[in-house]
Amino acid sequence: xxxxxxxxxxxxxxxxxxxxxxxxxxxxxxxxxxxxxxxxxxxxxxxxxxxxxxxxxxxxxxxxxxxxxxxxxxxxxxxxxxxxxxxxxxxxxxxxxxxxxxxxxxxxxxxxxxxxxxxxxxxxxxxxxxxxxxxxxxxxxxxxxxxxxxxxxxxxxxxxxxxxxxxx
Numbered sequence: 001x002x003x004x005x006x007x008x009x010x011x012x013x014x015x016x017x018x019x020x021x022x023x024x025x026x027x028x029x030x031x032x033x034x035x036x037x038x039x040x041x042x043x044x045x046x047x048x049x050x051x052x053x054x055x056x057x058x059x060x061x062x063x064x065x066x067x068x069x070x071x072x073x074x075x076x077x078x079x080x081x082x083x084x085x086x087x088x089x090x091x092x093x094x095x096x097x098x099x100x101x102x103x104x105x106x107x108x109x110x111x112x113x114x115x116x117x118x119x120x121x122x123x124x125x126x127x128x129x130x131x132x133x134x135x136x137x138x139x140x141x142x143x144x145x146x147x148x149x150x151x152x153x154x155x156x157x158x159x160x161x162x163x164x165x166x167x168x
Contacts (some may be wrong), residue, residue: 003115005042005153006075006108006145007049008071009053010119011035012068016061027119034117034150046072047107049099081106084140093135094123105133108143115153116145125149151165 014031019022046069056063084106086096094102101123108116118124125147137144 002041002043004111004113005039005044005115005117006104006111006113007046007050007069007072007117008116008120008124009050010106011117011150012065013057014049014119016064017066018060024081026159030149030151030154031119036151038153038155042160044072045075045111045113047104048076048077049103052099074113075107075119079109081110084110085140087136087140091132093129093133093136105145105147106116108139108145112143113145116147117150117153118147119149134153 011031014024014027015035017028017031019025051066051069051074054062054069059065081103082098085094085098085102087104088102089096089098094100094105101120104116104118107113116124123129130147133147134144136164
């Protein structure tokens with residue numbers, strides 16, 4: 001069984017990124033490398049929240065970012081997601097915007113995604129916040145995805161050939 005990866009908004013955004021600053025170029029490169037060579041080793045999903053964020057932004061290559069997401073399975077926005085987001089906000093796990101980072105974490109947690117893939121290292125892929133997130137998810141009876149960047153999921157070919165050997 002393939003592990004499920006929730007794609008958060010920053011992933012398609014960095015895939016089509018055009019800025020030339022070294023950190024932007026590096027993130028774009030890692031994102032493209034993972035997307036183009038490693039994505040097929042996972043069940044890759046997203047949510048309507050990601051599509052809405054991509055549609056609402058004003059940035060170069062917007063249509064390319066949306067096209068990148070077109071083939072992915074969208075996780076349904078069920079009624080249980082809202083209370084999870086509100087709990088994250090009330091418990092200071094996520095910022096107060098109910099349509100932002102907490103919503104992505106709620107989707108990935110509710111749908112038992114093994115990974116939440118993001119470049120948001122302030123609120124999501126932040127090792128200093130993970131214990132708090134894990135604690136709240138445990139109290140809510142939710143799975144806690146690994147919050148990570150594409151660079152952490154690059155691995156090597158030998159690893160991907162052995163991925164199905166291990167189950168968690």
